[in-house]
Amino acid sequence: MSAGRGKGLLRWAVLLAGLALLVAFPLVRREDAYHQTVLFLIFLFAVMSGGWNIISGFTGYVSLGQSAFLGIGAYTVALVALHVHVSPLFLIPLGGLAAAASAAVLGAVVMRTRGHSFVIITIAFLFLMQTVALNWRSVTHGSNGITLPLPRWNTDLGNMPFYYVMLGLMVLSVALSGWIRRTKFGMGLIAIREDEDKAAVIGVRTSVYKVLAFVASAVLIGIAGGVYGYFLTFIDPRGMFDILMSVQIVLAALLGGRGTIWGPVLGAFLLVPMNEITNNYFGGSPGERLFVFGLLLGAVVLFLPRGVIPTIRGWIDRIREARRPAPAPHPSATAASRTAGPGAAAALEEGAPLLEVDGLIKRFGGVVAVDQCSLFVRRGSITGLIGPNGSGKTTLFNLVSGMSRADRGTVRFDSRSIDRSPAWDRAYLGIGRTFQITRLFKHMSVLENVVAPLGRFAWAQLGADAVSGPEARRAQELLEFVGMLPLADQPAGRLSFGQQKLVELAQVLMLEPQLILLDEPAGGINPTLIQRITELIRELNRQGVTFVVVEHNMPLVLNLCDPILVLARGRCIARGSPETIQGDPAVLDAYLGEGWGRVEERLEV
Amino acid sequence: MRQLIQTVALGLLAGGVYALMASGLTLIFGVMNIVNVAQGAFLILSALFTYELWTRLGLDPILSIAVTTPVMFLVGWVVYRLFVARIRHAPASMSVLLTFALAITLEGAMGLVWKNVYRSVTPRYFASSFHAGSLFFPRAQVFAFLTALVVLAILYVLLTRTWTGRAIRASSANPQGAQLVGVSIGSVAAMTFAVGVATAGAGGSLLSILYTFFPASHYQWISRLLGIVVLGGMGSLPGAVIGALMLGVAETVTATYISIRWAVVVFYLVILIVLLIRPQGLMGVRLREDVAL
Numbered sequence: 001m002s003a004g005r006g007k008g009l010l011r012w013a014v015l016l017a018g019l020a021l022l023v024a025f026p027l028v029r030r031e032d033a034y035h036q037t038v039l040f041l042i043f044l045f046a047v048m049s050g051g052w053n054i055i056s057g058f059t060g061y062v063s064l065g066q067s068a069f070l071g072i073g074a075y076t077v078a079l080v081a082l083h084v085h086v087s088p089l090f091l092i093p094l095g096g097l098a099a100a101a102s103a104a105v106l107g108a109v110v111m112r113t114r115g116h117s118f119v120i121i122t123i124a125f126l127f128l129m130q131t132v133a134l135n136w137r138s139v140t141h142g143s144n145g146i147t148l149p150l151p152r153w154n155t156d157l158g159n160m161p162f163y164y165v166m167l168g169l170m171v172l173s174v175a176l177s178g179w180i181r182r183t184k185f186g187m188g189l190i191a192i193r194e195d196e197d198k199a200a201v202i203g204v205r206t207s208v209y210k211v212l213a214f215v216a217s218a219v220l221i222g223i224a225g226g227v228y229g230y231f232l233t234f235i236d237p238r239g240m241f242d243i244l245m246s247v248q249i250v251l252a253a254l255l256g257g258r259g260t261i262w263g264p265v266l267g268a269f270l271l272v273p274m275n276e277i278t279n280n281y282f283g284g285s286p287g288e289r290l291f292v293f294g295l296l297l298g299a300v301v302l303f304l305p306r307g308v309i310p311t312i313r314g315w316i317d318r319i320r321e322a323r324r325p326a327p328a329p330h331p332s333a334t335a336a337s338r339t340a341g342p343g344a345a346a347a348l349e350e351g352a353p354l355l356e357v358d359g360l361i362k363r364f365g366g367v368v369a370v371d372q373c374s375l376f377v378r379r380g381s382i383t384g385l386i387g388p389n390g391s392g393k394t395t396l397f398n399l400v401s402g403m404s405r406a407d408r409g410t411v412r413f414d415s416r417s418i419d420r421s422p423a424w425d426r427a428y429l430g431i432g433r434t435f436q437i438t439r440l441f442k443h444m445s446v447l448e449n450v451v452a453p454l455g456r457f458a459w460a461q462l463g464a465d466a467v468s469g470p471e472a473r474r475a476q477e478l479l480e481f482v483g484m485l486p487l488a489d490q491p492a493g494r495l496s497f498g499q500q501k502l503v504e505l506a507q508v509l510m511l512e513p514q515l516i517l518l519d520e521p522a523g524g525i526n527p528t529l530i531q532r533i534t535e536l537i538r539e540l541n542r543q544g545v546t547f548v549v550v551e552h553n554m555p556l557v558l559n560l561c562d563p564i565l566v567l568a569r570g571r572c573i574a575r576g577s578p579e580t581i582q583g584d585p586a587v588l589d590a591y592l593g594e595g596w597g598r599v600e601e602r603l604e605v
Numbered sequence: 606m607r608q609l610i611q612t613v614a615l616g617l618l619a620g621g622v623y624a625l626m627a628s629g630l631t632l633i634f635g636v637m638n639i640v641n642v643a644q645g646a647f648l649i650l651s652a653l654f655t656y657e658l659w660t661r662l663g664l665d666p667i668l669s670i671a672v673t674t675p676v677m678f679l680v681g682w683v684v685y686r687l688f689v690a691r692i693r694h695a696p697a698s699m700s701v702l703l704t705f706a707l708a709i710t711l712e713g714a715m716g717l718v719w720k721n722v723y724r725s726v727t728p729r730y731f732a733s734s735f736h737a738g739s740l741f742f743p744r745a746q747v748f749a750f751l752t753a754l755v756v757l758a759i760l761y762v763l764l765t766r767t768w769t770g771r772a773i774r775a776s777s778a779n780p781q782g783a784q785l786v787g788v789s790i791g792s793v794a795a796m797t798f799a800v801g802v803a804t805a806g807a808g809g810s811l812l813s814i815l816y817t818f819f820p821a822s823h824y825q826w827i828s829r830l831l832g833i834v835v836l837g838g839m840g841s842l843p844g845a846v847i848g849a850l851m852l853g854v855a856e857t858v859t860a861t862y863i864s865i866r867w868a869v870v871v872f873y874l875v876i877l878i879v880l881l882i883r884p885q886g887l888m889g890v891r892l893r894e895d896v897a898l
Contacts, residue, residue, distance in 0.1 A: 028762075056698070060698065060699065061698075062698035062702065064701075064705065083818030109877065109881050110880070110881075111876075112881065112884075113880050113881075113884050114884075116640050116697055116701065116839070117633075117880045117884055118637075119640065119697075119698070119701045120640065120831050120835065120876060120880070121876060121877060121880055123642075123826065123828070124831070124872075124876040124877060125873075126834075126871040127824065127828055127869075127873055128870065128873040128874075128877075131655075131866075131867075131870055131873070132870075134866070135864075135866045135867060243824060244709070247705070247709060250702065254702075285716070285717075285837070286713075286715065286716060286721065287712075287713045287714070287715075287720075287721070287820070288713065288714060288718040289713070290709045290712050291709075291710055291712070291713030291714055291716075291717060292712055292713070293705070293709060293710070294706050294707070294708070294709035294710025294711070295701065297705070297706035298688065298703060298706035298707065298710060299707070301692065301699055301702045301703045302688065302691055302692065302703065302708060305695070305699060393745055417707070567700060586647025
């Protein structure tokens with residue numbers, strides 16, 4: 001432990017020494033305007049890449065239009081400065097405000113989309129801003145640009161005020177990233193990057209998280225824009241809304257290591273000097289710079305996609321790993337603690353339907369995956385859901401958990417219609433689910449995976465420590481319950497498939513759910529673990545949790561579940577006790593694929 | 606009224622050429638799930654080739670399609686084998702960064718070779734027009750439109766009537782299924798990328814007679830193409846054609862009735878609005894994304 005603390009102290013000492021050097025530089029080398037400017041640009045890029053890193057590194061949404069916020073900040077500050085007689089340096093918070101506001105508006109729009117759409121929109125946004133700045137001449141003076149007054153401070157100071165303000169912004173930027181990374185908010189962002197659907201299912205209100213991340217990524221860039229514009233004393237649309245600036249932002253963050261806290265800073269310290277070298281030694285025509293940066297970006301994407309810091313960290317981890325044997329998994333089952341939520345325990349009245357599905361339809365193009373499906377699940381039951389492959393079991397789970405929307409029909413949970421609720425609201429109500437192929441966040445530790453679920457949404461909670469206090473204790477209890485506590489510090493991706501299934505169960509239990517949808521809990525794992533999972537399900541059920549189990553292992557289903565529902569071609573065709581189902585000719589027909597017409601006639605409700 | 610008909614007609618003529626240019630982008634996306642941001646740079650590269658053929662050899666820009674298309678096919682194939690093939694399975698965010706890197710590298714290279722000067726190709730028929738009543742149709746536009754239709758028709762036949770074409774469409778619809786019936790996804794992807802870049806070859810030759818261009822124009826072109834493909838539905842060829850015609854008209858109408866300087870904004874706004882309201886576009890299908898691939 002003391003070694004860890006010593007290392008922490010050492011790190012602080014190094015950081016403070018570095019900062020002291022940067023603070024001292026302009027005082028020591030007063031006349032060295034060139035290197036002061038280079039450092040100023042390094043700070044600027046560190047701020048911008050740090051911002052980019054929040055939305056693209058932590059959250060996984062790559063933006064190629066991040067420099068638009070620099071322009072928005074610069075124009076806002078410059079336009080206000082033309083009308084009030086205050087030094088533009090006092091107006092820079094307005095730049096941040098304008099950038100944050102535009103990020104909030106754009107974010108509310110674009111964060112409904114996924115994947116490629118976001119990149120395209122950010123490019124379009126950048127060019128849209130440039131076109132507006134070019135064409136809205138009455139305000140922006142178009143391509144003539146805006147000239148700002150020269151600084152009125154003593155000329156002996158040179159660019160020192162710019163230097164220190166930007167240095168301060170860089171420190172702020174690192175602090176912001178570090179803080180976000182430690183909080184529940186930051187953990188939610190990482191969860192979104194790793195698996196957005198899964199994040200929503202465990203209660204991360206993804207829409208709010210993404211917009212907030214976008215705003216956080218823009219605000220400091222906007223402030224920096226105000227400083228940068230004043231530093232140049234001239235701004236024009238092409239210089240301020242420059243796609244090449246965006247490229248360099250991305251490049252710096254990628255170089256240093258995206259998703260890390262210091263990556264953007266390191267990247268800026270690498271990129272800006274490279275930029276200077278190209279300018280000084282290769283003529284620095286636009287063509288040359290583009291050529292060099294294009295090649296560099298391509299090379300980083302192809303050969304160093306993780307960036308310098310994570311790559312080096314990976315080496316260190318591998319060396320350490322080689323020295324230390326991995327801990328053996330805990331073989332024995334521990335006694336169950338109280339694991340189910342209070343809601344579940346209180347509501348043990350057998351019989352009332354907890355989940356009701358009525359006339360549900362879901363189409364994928366021409367395929368009708370769920371076709372007028374109606375069924376109900378009684379509170380306190382372990383309901384089996386069987387059916388041949390492609391009969392719509394997983395799609396039904398997706399519709400109930402909110403991962404996809406039905407084309408028609410209703411889902412009621414606890415007598416409440418939840419058709420319009422997003423996945424996280426359903427998690428708050430008490431619906432948890434696991435996946436056929438487990439979907440843990442592979443780069444997070446097992447403990448972090450179990451702490452990640454959120455049983456409710458609160459603004460105050462966003463800033464709370466990610467892994468702390470009562471929640472961490474509860475996560476450890478749950479890990480002990482499923483027998484995975486010894487692996488708590490391992491990255492989830494290293495666990496065996498069966499172990500991942502157990503961790504995913506613990507993760508779902510963190511939501512204190514009333515209903516758990518298990519998608520093939522026994523699929524692809526060894527008999528000992530199957531036995532263990534069966535025991536856990538029984539124990540949780542005794543505590544009041546209702547289960548719906550999709551499973552192909554028939555002995556297990558017949559032994560564990562009552563009643564059993566049979567799904568075929570997207571419809572529920574039979575319901576009954578294990579004995580009835582075993583003897584039902586319709587079920588045999590569904591599995592063997594014979595006499596469809598007859599079956600449907602007989603079972604039409 | 607006459608002015609409106611005239612405007613719409615010119616918009617449709619432009620839209621036909623846009624359709625050809627956008628076809629490659631949507632084809633590549635459909636098969637490989639990669640947004641080829643370098644498509645605009647390939648267009649400009651082909652336009653510059655056309656310019657060279659015309660100034661040095663006096664080759665007619667429309668005829669030069671017979672040269673630029675195979676040359677760009679080769680360029681596409683090499684670029685695929687050297688770079689794109691390496692990130693076939695990388696996440697979407699990385700592939701778009703790579704094609705973006707390609708775009709600016711090409712822009713830089715073109716700037717070094719051809720300098721940042723505005724150019725255009727002006728063959729003799731350039732200045733004259735066909736007349737129909739009070740309407741006029743510039744010859745260059747009409748020829749370009751017809752050529753685009755012919756190239757698109759050839760592309761259509763290629764995709765529907767040849768084994769390679771069917772393999773491309775199969776890989777687009779269902780990669781695993783295609784692989785199971787013996788389609789080599791790797792070579793199909795190389796072929797698709799090359800064909801996609803080849804359409805930019807034809808498109809670039811047409812561009813050179815219709816518009817002035819210089820290396821950095823590719824941003825403007827990729828914005829246009831993205832707007833078209835997003836509107837039509839990413840990956841849908843019929844969608845790209847419809848989207849191109851619609852936006853061609855919308856652009857000329859804006860240029861005529863509002864201001865030519867705001868015309869390009871149409872494409873940016875379309876991107877924002879379509880992705881917000883109907884992310885799958887006009888002809889795109891929302892597929893299930895929850896099944897492990």
